[in-house]
Every structure is written in C-alpha cells, then in structure tokens.
Amino acid sequence: MSFADGFLWGASTSAYQYEGATTVDGKGPSVQDTATLAGGLSDFAQGSDGYHRIDEDVALFQQMGLKAYRFSVAWTRLYPDGVHFNAAGLDWYLHLLDQLQAAGIEPLVTLYHFDLPAALAAKGGWADRATIDAYLTYVRTVFDAFGQRVTYYQTVNEQNMVLAGALQQVQAGTLSLQDAVQGNHHLFVAGAAAINLAHAQYPHIKIGPAPNLVAVYPLTPTPVDALAADTYDALRNLMFGDMAAWGRYNQTALATLASAGVHVTITPDDAAMLAAATPDLLYFNYYNSEVVQAATNGPLPFKKVPNPTVPQTEFGWDIDPLGFYLTLRQLWDRYRLPLMVTENGLGAHDTVVAGQVDDPARIAYLREHIAAMARAVADGVTVLGYNVWSAVDVVSTHEGFAKRYGLIHVDRDEQGQGSFDRLPKASFDWYRRVIASNGATLD
Ligand code: BGP
Numbered sequence: 517m518s519f520a521d522g523f524l525w526g527a528s529t530s531a532y533q534y535e536g537a538t539t540v541d542g543k544g545p546s547v548q549d550t551a552t553l554a555g556g557l558s559d560f561a562q563g564s565d566g567y568h569r570i571d572e573d574v575a576l577f578q579q580m581g582l583k584a585y586r587f588s589v590a591w592t593r594l595y596p597d598g599v600h601f602n603a604a605g606l607d608w609y610l611h612l613l614d615q616l617q618a619a620g621i622e623p624l625v626t627l628y629h630f631d632l633p634a635a636l637a638a639k640g641g642w643a644d645r646a647t648i649d650a651y652l653t654y655v656r657t658v659f660d661a662f663g664q665r666v667t668y669y670q671t672v673n674e675q676n677m678v679l680a681g682a683l684q685q686v687q688a689g690t691l692s693l694q695d696a697v698q699g700n701h702h703l704f705v706a707g708a709a710a711i712n713l714a715h716a717q718y719p720h721i722k723i724g725p726a727p728n729l730v731a732v733y734p735l736t737p738t739p740v741d742a743l744a745a746d747t748y749d750a751l752r753n754l755m756f757g758d759m760a761a762w763g764r765y766n767q768t769a770l771a772t773l774a775s776a777g778v779h780v781t782i783t784p785d786d787a788a789m790l791a792a793a794t795p796d797l798l799y800f801n802y803y804n805s806e807v808v809q810a811a812t813n814g815p816l817p818f819k820k821v822p823n824p825t826v827p828q829t830e831f832g833w834d835i836d837p838l839g840f841y842l843t844l845r846q847l848w849d850r851y852r853l854p855l856m857v858t859e860n861g862l863g864a865h866d867t868v869v870a871g872q873v874d875d876p877a878r879i880a881y882l883r884e885h886i887a888a889m890a891r892a893v894a895d896g897v898t899v900l901g902y903n904v905w906s907a908v909d910v911v912s913t914h915e916g917f918a919k920r921y922g923l924i925h926v927d928r929d930e931q932g933q934g935s936f937d938r939l940p941k942a943s944f945d946w947y948r949r950v951i952a953s954n955g956a957t958l959d
Contacts, residue, residue, distance in 0.1 A: 518955075525582065525584065527903055527906065528586040528859050532631045535567040544592040587625065594657055627672070636650055643698055652709050659714065659721070671706075682695075682700065701780045701781070704790060705786050712789065723796055724853070727801070729800045735809040743810065743817075744811065748820075751816075763792065798853040806834070840860070844892035844897050848896075854900050855897065855900065856899065857899065861905035868927075878921075917930050926938060
C-alpha cells in the first residue's frame with residue numbers, strides 16, 4: 517500500500533468541544549453553550565481547556581508528527597451576537613496559525629461546526645434567510661484574516677447531522693418539519709455562497725462541505741428492504757453529496773420529502789448559487805455503517821435496525837471498516853472529487869493505569885480503517901488526507917466527557933474536575949509510527 521507524498525495525516529477537534537473559555541475575550545454564547553443536556557453530562561464550559569493550552573497541544577501534535585490539524589473557528593468568538601465583530605476573538609486563532617506554521621502543520625479549518633450564535637438562533641436560526649448573510653459576513657472575515665496561511669476550508673461540518681438535530685426538535689414539537697427542511701436548504705445556500713466567494717476572491721483556497729457519511733445496507737435481500745435502504749441512503753447521504761458535487765437536490769430525497777408533505781422553496785437565485793458552487797474536494801466524516809428495513813407505519817418508508825453482523829464500540833456504534841472502503845470507492849465513482857477524511861475514530865471509556873493509557877481497541881479501529889483507505893487508494897481513489905477524531909479528548913456532543921476519542925488523554929471528569937494535564941495514549945505512539953512510515957506501517 518502506498519500513500520502519496522504529502523498525504524495529510526492529521527487529527528481533529530472542534531471549537532465548542534475543545535476550547536472551553538466560553539466567556540473569555542468577548543465570546544458570545546452559541547447554541548451549544550445554551551443547550552439543555554441530559555442530566556449529569558458535562559456541558560461545554562471548560563471543554564479540554566484548549567484555549568489556555570494550545571501551545572502545549574501543538575507541541576504534542578508536532579511530537580506525534582501530525583502533518584495537519586483540523587479545527588473549527590467559533591463563530592461566536594468573532595461575532596458574539598452574530599452581528600458585531602469582536603477583534604479579540606480573532607487573535608487566538610491567529611496565534612494558533614502561528615504555532616501551526618512554526619510546527620510545520622497544515623491547518624484544516626472548519627468554518628461552522630454545530631455552533632450557531634445563540635442570538636441568531638433566537639431570531640429563527642437557519643430557517644431565517646438572514647442567517648445566510650450573517651454566515652457570509654463571518655466567513656469573509658475569516659478569509660481576510662487568515663489570508664494565504666490557510667488553504668483548506670470546510671464550509672459546514674455534518675450538515676446532515678444538523679438536519680438530524682432539527683428533526684429531533686420537530687419530534688419534540690419545538691420546530692416544524694417545514695422549517696427544519698427549509699433551514700437545511702438555507703444552510704446549503706450558505707455553504708455554496710462561501711464556496712463561490714472563495715473561488716471569486718481567494719483563489720488559493722480549497723473548500724468544500726464535510727458531511728457525515730455512512731454505508732447503508734438493507735436488512736434482508738427483499739426488494740422492499742433494498743428500496744428502503746436506497747431511500748434512506750438518498751436522504752441520509754446522497755442529498756448532501758449530490759448537492760455538494762452537482763449543486764442540485766437528489767430527486768429521490770426531494771420526492772420522499774414531498775410525500776411527507778414537505779416542499780423546499782428554492783428561489784432562482786438559490787438555484788444559481790448552488791449550481792455555481794463546485795467544491796475543490798469533498799471532505800467527509802466516517803464512523804460506522806447503518807442497516808435499514810422497510811416500514812409502513814410512519815411518515816418515512818424506512819426504519820433503522822441493528823446490524824447483527826458487525827462488532828460495536830463500548831458506546832454501541834457499529835464498527836465497519838469494509839463500509840469505509842465501500843464509501844470511499846462509491847464517493848469517487850459517483851463524484852470524481854478528491855476526498856479528505858475529516859473525522860474517523862473510536863469513543864471509549866479510557867482509564868489511566870500506572871500513568872499510562874492503553875487503548876488497543878482504538879488502535880485496532882484506526883488500523884483497520886486506514887487499511888481500508890489504503891485499499892481504496894490502491895484501487896485509484898484520490899484521498900488527500902485522513903484525520904483522526906480526536907486529537908485530544910474533548911467533550912462528546914451527546915455523551916459527555918466519559919466518551920473519549922483522543923490520541924492524547926485529558927485529566928478531567930464529567931464535572932470538569934481535574935488538572936487538565938495532557939498524557940499521550942498508546943494510540944499516540946502508534947499513530948506517530950504510522951505517520952513516520954507514511955501509512956506503510958500499521959502494526
Ligand atoms: C461527529 C462530530 C464531532 C464529534 C463526533 C463524535 O458527528 O462532527 O463533533 O462529536 O461526531 O460524536 P460523539 O461525540 O457524539 O460520539
């Protein structure tokens with residue numbers, strides 16, 4: 517197996533999960549800061565204290581040999597209320613870029629990772645078209661401030677999971693289905709506008725969206741289950757990939773929404789904006805595969821069911837590296853866009869024993885997934901980089917701090933108690949060897 521010279525071996529974090537310091541230097545609240553979390557779970561107030569420990573972390577990234585570090589900019593540091601600019605919030609990111617440059621690590625910047633300014637959410641969030649303009653103002657600020665120092669940008673992290681979150685609000689009765697889907701459309705337009713802005717005015721930038729993609733299997737070989745899997749795939753994956761690559765809706769997805777009574781309003785300007793926005797590459801996050809079967813008793817013709825044939829993580833996520841291989845080659849065959857894996861990793865209850873964190877399950881997961889990627893590369897699929905989620909332990913979006921993904925352990929508990937000291941895990945050394953061999957050594 518061989519990866520190209522310059523392959524970007526990296527690791528990821530996101531602002532609200534990593535930085536902490538949620539009221540420092542003028543930062544405003546995002547929807548993550550104001551979210552109601554399940555009882556007992558950590559909030560995001562402290563994160564991994566990354567805001568105060570970034571120099572130490574970058575030094576560890578350099579020690580690990582990372583070629584890339586993928587992080588997100590907190591919109592609410594730059595625009596605390598979504599409207600007014602806060603220069604103090606920018607300085608921290610400029611410092612981070614200095615540190616990465618000195619360490620020879622390529623920055624991969626996510627412009628929007630689940631952390632809409634709460635002030636914009638209060639005005640209707642993505643269902644309100646004004647949010648598109650606010651996003652573009654923020655994006656332009658980032659492009660201008662980061663200048664030539666950043667080449668790789670993701671417009672939106674996991675828009676399909678943003679929609680999934682909105683659908684949960686629909687179930688809870690706090691959002692209409694129409695607003696959820698129209699909000700998703702506005703987010704498509706916002707991402708397209710950011711791509712078009714980059715291409716028109718910042719030609720060095722390589723930009724695209726970063727959906728979360730899964731391999732989808734029918735539970736049985738019956739035609740009804742195959743159809744259900746295909747419909748689910750259209751709504752879960754293809755709607756987001758097709759919009760990215762071709763600037764138009766997947767027809768099966770639109771038809772399925774229409775049969776649930778939802779019609780997306782697409783203005784002529786929207787259609788032109790979407791059609792013009794061709795990404796330079798397709799970033800995506802992959803964790804698992806999913807199984808569906810036909811359903812006849814709900815608004816949608818499918819339902820998700822467990823897969824009895826694959827192992828699971830301690831947190832019940834299916835482990836399926838073959839699904840990763842399948843996804844990589846399907847994406848390449850369908851879109852012919854260079855790919856970059858922005859997240860892949862395993863969440864576990866890691867513990868420190870005698871001053872060490874042994875995480876063989878994580879190493880096995882990463883090894884199998886990198887081997888699957890190598891197989892796709894050997895087939896001729898173009899993959900520019902691969903990023904482990906996560907560089908250091910961060911607060912999980914839904915499962916608190918007990919669910920750890922990091923290559924570097926952070927000494928803190930669910931209540932935010934601890935020294936926040938860093939401790940490289942066994943996977944850190946393993947990944948260092950992988951990177952040093954450019955993916956040739958996975959043992
Ligand atoms: C992705 C997100 C990340 C991260 C990861 C792990 O969906 O982009 O922000 O949270 O999933 O998910 P979780 O923390 O829910 O286990």
